[in-house]
Amino acid sequence: MRRLRRAASTSVFRWTLSIAAGFTAMALLLFGFIYWQTAVHERQKIDRTVVLEAHALMQAPTAEVVSQLAAWLADDPHGVRYAGLFRLDGGHLSGNLQGFPKRLPIDGRAHRAVFKGIDRDHDGDDPEVVRAVAVPVDASRVLVIGYDIDELEDVQDIIRRALMLGLAPTLLLSLAGGTWLAWRAQSRVASVHGAIARIMQGHLSGRLPVQGTGDDLDRLSIAVNGMLDEIERLIEGVRGVSDSIAHDLRTPLTRVRNRLERSREEAMTRDDFQSAADRAIASVDQALAVVSSVLRISAIDHGRRREAFARLDLAEVLTEAVELYEPLAEEKGVTLRPDIHSGAIVIGDHDMLLEAVGNLLDNAIKFAPVHTAVKLSLTAEVYGLRIRIEDRGPGILPGERDRVLQRFYRSERSRSVPGSGLGLSLVASVMALHGFRLEIGDTAPGCIIDVHCTPAMPWILRNLQDGHPIRKIDPT
Amino acid sequence: MSRMLLIEDDVETVDEVAGYFRSRGYEVECVTNGPDGLTQASVGRADVLVVDRMLPGLDGLAILGTLRRNEIHTPALVLSALSEIDDRVRGLRAGGDDYLGKPFALSELAARIEALLRRPVSSAQTLLRVGPLELNLITHTARRGGRILELLPRELRLLEYMMRRVGQTVTRTMLFEDVWSYNFPPRSNLVDVHMGRLRRKLDWNCEEELISNVRGVGFVLKSPS
Numbered sequence: 001m002r003r004l005r006r007a008a009s010t011s012v013f014r015w016t017l018s019i020a021a022g023f024t025a026m027a028l029l030l031f032g033f034i035y036w037q038t039a040v041h042e043r044q045k046i047d048r049t050v051v052l053e054a055h056a057l058m059q060a061p062t063a064e065v066v067s068q069l070a071a072w073l074a075d076d077p078h079g080v081r082y083a084g085l086f087r088l089d090g091g092h093l094s095g096n097l098q099g100f101p102k103r104l105p106i107d108g109r110a111h112r113a114v115f116k117g118i119d120r121d122h123d124g125d126d127p128e129v130v131r132a133v134a135v136p137v138d139a140s141r142v143l144v145i146g147y148d149i150d151e152l153e154d155v156q157d158i159i160r161r162a163l164m165l166g167l168a169p170t171l172l173l174s175l176a177g178g179t180w181l182a183w184r185a186q187s188r189v190a191s192v193h194g195a196i197a198r199i200m201q202g203h204l205s206g207r208l209p210v211q212g213t214g215d216d217l218d219r220l221s222i223a224v225n226g227m228l229d230e231i232e233r234l235i236e237g238v239r240g241v242s243d244s245i246a247h248d249l250r251t252p253l254t255r256v257r258n259r260l261e262r263s264r265e266e267a268m269t270r271d272d273f274q275s276a277a278d279r280a281i282a283s284v285d286q287a288l289a290v291v292s293s294v295l296r297i298s299a300i301d302h303g304r305r306r307e308a309f310a311r312l313d314l315a316e317v318l319t320e321a322v323e324l325y326e327p328l329a330e331e332k333g334v335t336l337r338p339d340i341h342s343g344a345i346v347i348g349d350h351d352m353l354l355e356a357v358g359n360l361l362d363n364a365i366k367f368a369p370v371h372t373a374v375k376l377s378l379t380a381e382v383y384g385l386r387i388r389i390e391d392r393g394p395g396i397l398p399g400e401r402d403r404v405l406q407r408f409y410r411s412e413r414s415r416s417v418p419g420s421g422l423g424l425s426l427v428a429s430v431m432a433l434h435g436f437r438l439e440i441g442d443t444a445p446g447c448i449i450d451v452h453c454t455p456a457m458p459w460i461l462r463n464l465q466d467g468h469p470i471r472k473i474d475p476t
Numbered sequence: 477m478s479r480m481l482l483i484e485d486d487v488e489t490v491d492e493v494a495g496y497f498r499s500r501g502y503e504v505e506c507v508t509n510g511p512d513g514l515t516q517a518s519v520g521r522a523d524v525l526v527v528d529r530m531l532p533g534l535d536g537l538a539i540l541g542t543l544r545r546n547e548i549h550t551p552a553l554v555l556s557a558l559s560e561i562d563d564r565v566r567g568l569r570a571g572g573d574d575y576l577g578k579p580f581a582l583s584e585l586a587a588r589i590e591a592l593l594r595r596p597v598s599s600a601q602t603l604l605r606v607g608p609l610e611l612n613l614i615t616h617t618a619r620r621g622g623r624i625l626e627l628l629p630r631e632l633r634l635l636e637y638m639m640r641r642v643g644q645t646v647t648r649t650m651l652f653e654d655v656w657s658y659n660f661p662p663r664s665n666l667v668d669v670h671m672g673r674l675r676r677k678l679d680w681n682c683e684e685e686l687i688s689n690v691r692g693v694g695f696v697l698k699s700p701s
Binding site: 278281282285289292296323324325327328330331351352354355358359362 | 630656658661663665666669672673
């Protein structure tokens with residue numbers, strides 16, 4: 001009952017009520033017009049005809065009234081005419097009216113009259129209803145002329161009944177429909193309220209109910225659910241990140257502490273102390289690097305750094321990255337094999353892209369086995385440019401490919417190699433800031449990382465696809 | 477003895493920096509607000525200024541702007557908690573000669589102050605000599621004694637940078653910023669690897685080591701005495 005009462009107070013219900021009221025008013029107007037057309041207008045027409053006909057008959061010489069009357073009655077294909085000539089005392093003289101209609105004033109104007117007459121309508125004993133006029137012919141006789149209006153009255157009846165039959169269900173239906181709609185909306189809103197309350201209590205995985213009808217409430221719920229997904233992802237991320245930061249800081253800090261403690265007890269010489277201090281500084285630097293990386297990724301994520309965006313040649317960035325990392329690869333016994341064509345203009349931040357590509361190269365070199373090659377290529381695709389970095393290392397398992405982009409995530413296979421678990425997430429942030437798409441694949445064994453970039457000028461792409469690399473860059 | 481004027485309102489930073497530099501033989505004068513800083517700097521006794529950006533009374537960049545307009549060109553390093561590239565560029569444009577984001581390692585600050593105090597006298601010089609090393613910037617050739625060094629362009633620039641700062645400790649960040657012109661933190665051992673390559677080419681085998689590591693800080697090119 002409370003629910004129904006609440007439903008009645010909803011906006012849906014109020015709209016339904018006002019729409020029902022509007023429909024009723026329209027129907028009343030329409031019926032009113034039809035009724036007026038038939039009942040009033042038609043009757044007036046008949047009344048005028050009756051009066052006119054009566055006066056026309058009166059124009060005939062007194063002696064010919066009876067014959068004129070007979071002629072008039074005979075000229076009646078629809079069988080609607082009634083006439084009678086009566087004495088003043090009511091005695092029948094002529095015509096198809098057997099008796100003087102009751103209470104018909106003899107005033108030359110049309111009135112409704114009812115009498116028992118010839119059963120032309122074959123409606124049994126029903127009295128005939130006519131519009132009739134009574135006029136005195138002379139001092140002793142009265143002429144009565146009438147038109148049958150049975151049909152007219154029938155039509156009026158039908159209209160009235162139609163009005164009743166149509167209006168009542170319309171009202172009932174709209175009331176019922178409104179109530180149902182309002183109740184339904186009410187119960188959906190109630191379930192949404194419930195879901196929101198649960199989410200606010202901390203059940204972040206809760207979602208608004210979606211019916212699958214695709215209506216506006218559904219679409220709203222889907223949008224809100226999308227927002228909740230993102231919020232949950234961020235909160236989970238923050239949670240994970242703060243745990244990971246704490247963990248990643250605790251390890252080097254504990255190491256520092258232990259070293260300092262040991263050196264205080266064991267160090268005998270100035271050199272001993274210095275080397276202990278040096279190692280402590282190295283550990284602290286490691287901790288600081290973690291914090292700086294986290295802050296840097298946050299800065300990139302917040303898009304604060306899009307001011308430095310400019311038109312740049314991706315090929316130049318890649319060539320610089322190769323130059324920067326070539327000695328590292330050489331030291332590791334890995335060959336860098338670039339395949340870069342210039343003329344790939346994008347909008348971006350040179351330093352950030354260089355840092356990101358550098359991180360990818362750094363990873364590839366780190367994981368590549370000795371005497372293998374790390375390939376770096378820049379090619380034109382159908383919808384953009386593609387940077388591909390390929391190594392022959394252990395690769396990234398399909399199940400881990402999303403997670404390696406999260407901060408601090410370190411895959412099982414990378415645990416033996418030093419790193420903070422932040423390199424790839426910095427790459428992901430930089431590429432996201434640029435609107436570039438990162439894709440991790442496999443060469444079994446080995447890892448392929450593709451970055452799909454949007455070129456600043458599409459015609460560049462056409463040029464590249466047509467096989468006109470503008471110029472090939474010599475890696476040296 | 478070098479004189480440093482430190483204009484900084486954070487007491488802890490002042491204590492830390494002043495103590496560190498005094499122990500290294502500097503004469504350090506500390507001022508904790510903008511207007512006094514400008515007055516002290518205008519007197520012109522200091523050899524180097526260390527100016528914080530956010531100061532009570534007068535912003536650090538405003539101080540530098542006023543000094544430079546008054547033709548006072550004491551080398552200055554701007555300190556700031558705002559370490560984004562834009563702030564760095566703005567700091568340098570306002571008349572700072574170097575810029576260091578907070579928090580910083582004291583050794584990094586020391587290396588930069590030293591660099592400011594012993595700025596390369598003439599960058600127009602095209603033939604550099606340090607002991608047996610000779611670098612011709614016109615022909616892009618380098619030799620150690622009679623041996624010609626096969627250096628890549630970047631290695632030439634690295635060598636030039638080191639040769640212009642003989643005896644000075646340069647940090648990895650300084651190298652990354654000045655030789656590569658990159659404004660992001662260098663990854664782990666990237667600079668070391670490049671430097672290692674240059675050093676191998678310089679020292680060939682068994683020759684006296686010219687560039688050496690300064691533990692925890694960076695590198696130094698020593699002039700053989």
